Amino acid sequence: MKIGVLVNEGPYTHEASDSAYNFVKAAIEKGHEIYRVFFYHDGVNNSTRLTEPPRDDRNIVTRWSELAKAHNLDMVVCIAAAQRRGIMDENEAKRQGKDANNIAEGFRISGLGQLVEAGIQCDRLVTFGD
Amino acid sequence: MSDEMDMEEGGVIKKFMFVNRKAPYGTIYALEGLEVVLISAAFEQDVSMAFIDDGVYELKKGQDTKELGQKNFSPTYRALEGYDIEKLYVERESMEARGLTEDDLLVDVIVMDRAELAAKLDEQDVLISF
Amino acid sequence: MLHIVNKSPYERNSLESCLRLASKGSAVLLIEDGVYGATKGGSFEGKVLAAMADVKVYALAPDLSARGMADRVLDGVSVVDYGGFVDLVAEHTNCQSWL
Amino acid sequence: MPMVDIAGKTVEVDEEGYLVNLADWNKDVADYLAKEEKVDMSENHWEVVNFLREYYDEYQIAPAIRVLTKAIAKKLGPDKGNNKYLYELFPYGPAKQACKIAGLPKPTGCI
Numbered sequence: 001m002k003i004g005v006l007v008n009e010g011p012y013t014h015e016a017s018d019s020a021y022n023f024v025k026a027a028i029e030k031g032h033e034i035y036r037v038f039f040y041h042d043g044v045n046n047s048t049r050l051t052e053p054p055r056d057d058r059n060i061v062t063r064w065s066e067l068a069k070a071h072n073l074d075m076v077v078c079i080a081a082a083q084r085r086g087i088m089d090e091n092e093a094k095r096q097g098k099d100a101n102n103i104a105e106g107f108r109i110s111g112l113g114q115l116v117e118a119g120i121q122c123d124r125l126v127t128f129g130d
Numbered sequence: 131m132s133d134e135m136d137m138e139e140g141g142v143i144k145k146f147m148f149v150n151r152k153a154p155y156g157t158i159y160a161l162e163g164l165e166v167v168l169i170s171a172a173f174e175q176d177v178s179m180a181f182i183d184d185g186v187y188e189l190k191k192g193q194d195t196k197e198l199g200q201k202n203f204s205p206t207y208r209a210l211e212g213y214d215i216e217k218l219y220v221e222r223e224s225m226e227a228r229g230l231t232e233d234d235l236l237v238d239v240i241v242m243d244r245a246e247l248a249a250k251l252d253e254q255d256v257l258i259s260f
Numbered sequence: 261m262l263h264i265v266n267k268s269p270y271e272r273n274s275l276e277s278c279l280r281l282a283s284k285g286s287a288v289l290l291i292e293d294g295v296y297g298a299t300k301g302g303s304f305e306g307k308v309l310a311a312m313a314d315v316k317v318y319a320l321a322p323d324l325s326a327r328g329m330a331d332r333v334l335d336g337v338s339v340v341d342y343g344g345f346v347d348l349v350a351e352h353t354n355c356q357s358w359l
Numbered sequence: 360m361p362m363v364d365i366a367g368k369t370v371e372v373d374e375e376g377y378l379v380n381l382a383d384w385n386k387d388v389a390d391y392l393a394k395e396e397k398v399d400m401s402e403n404h405w406e407v408v409n410f411l412r413e414y415y416d417e418y419q420i421a422p423a424i425r426v427l428t429k430a431i432a433k434k435l436g437p438d439k440g441n442n443k444y445l446y447e448l449f450p451y452g453p454a455k456q457a458c459k460i461a462g463l464p465k466p467t468g469c470i
Contacts, residue, residue, distance in 0.1 A: 003346075081162060120142055209422070223280065
């Protein structure tokens, strides 16, 4: 089955990103296809590579990046929500005249249309948030 | 606004419902939720919105954010008609519990009791909630 | 239809709204702080027990354990792991998260 | 961000030439922005730009192109409410150019 996942909250403050991660991992183990993980609202904060939690805590960002790499996941960060919250890739930083970018490996910045398209293409869309 | 033409998705039309349960301004969900709804219009799907719980407050007439320094996005609900998004369902129980009537709302809505709205939720293909 | 609730019924009205709008025969999965709604002894217990006449209630095991509530699950609530969560999503034609 | 002098007023524009403060907009600013876009403002151009400003004023968003053409057709007639006409006026796209000249917020590129 094709499953899409929407993550609406950032890491650490809420459990949403943990739940989504565990759900995605379990779905892959069960042989489902994760069509896309879309990050919206504060969920875009899951994609900054500048995250540096204490050593005895999980690194939520790296964990997503590694899962994406292992299973070729399409992880999309909403451009409008990202711009509001200071999440940039190289292109966006250039376009907006910013001096740095911070997007982690495995994430790509794109439009909200990618969320609607996931809804159209997937058999199921599951939302995680606050 | 984008110069891209309407999306063609091979004739698949799904029932999308955006479920709004949060009040405006206290959190960003209502505003960013509305942004997705507007984008979804380009995909020619069967789009509706449900206003439940504090989501009903999003439609209250007379919002004035001047002193807040936030953008008043309530006029945008009136633009939905031009985007062919005309199915705005309000749960009667939520509206009445908040002491509101249809006259308090800034757009024409379809008021439904809980059983009617429950049936509407059931028949959706994709539910995206904020 | 599958309803997913991630809020404690003692903090927000998500579970209450979900139960108000869940049709007969729906499934309700409690995750994160939502699992407190699946436990014995609290003042919300009666509402959940009454709702179970019409809907099937599930609770996520890892969230129950994390909160020290694994041994207080209400009779009639099915406890599932993340794999079970995935199965519930697959078994139902659509799902709504009551955030 | 670059500052430009327009008819004796200093106005801030961003890297792509969009107005930073929407309140700075006036007809002289529109003429300047149009010149930067190599658009020669005619009555027909103004008609669209003014329409966009009114739309924004009423609904607080820049309309999607499909919604814009439909709304213009309704107000100014079908010979103006179509893509061909709008692209003739604004060859690089009415969303990008007309919105910029009208001083509307820069599109986030949401699709």
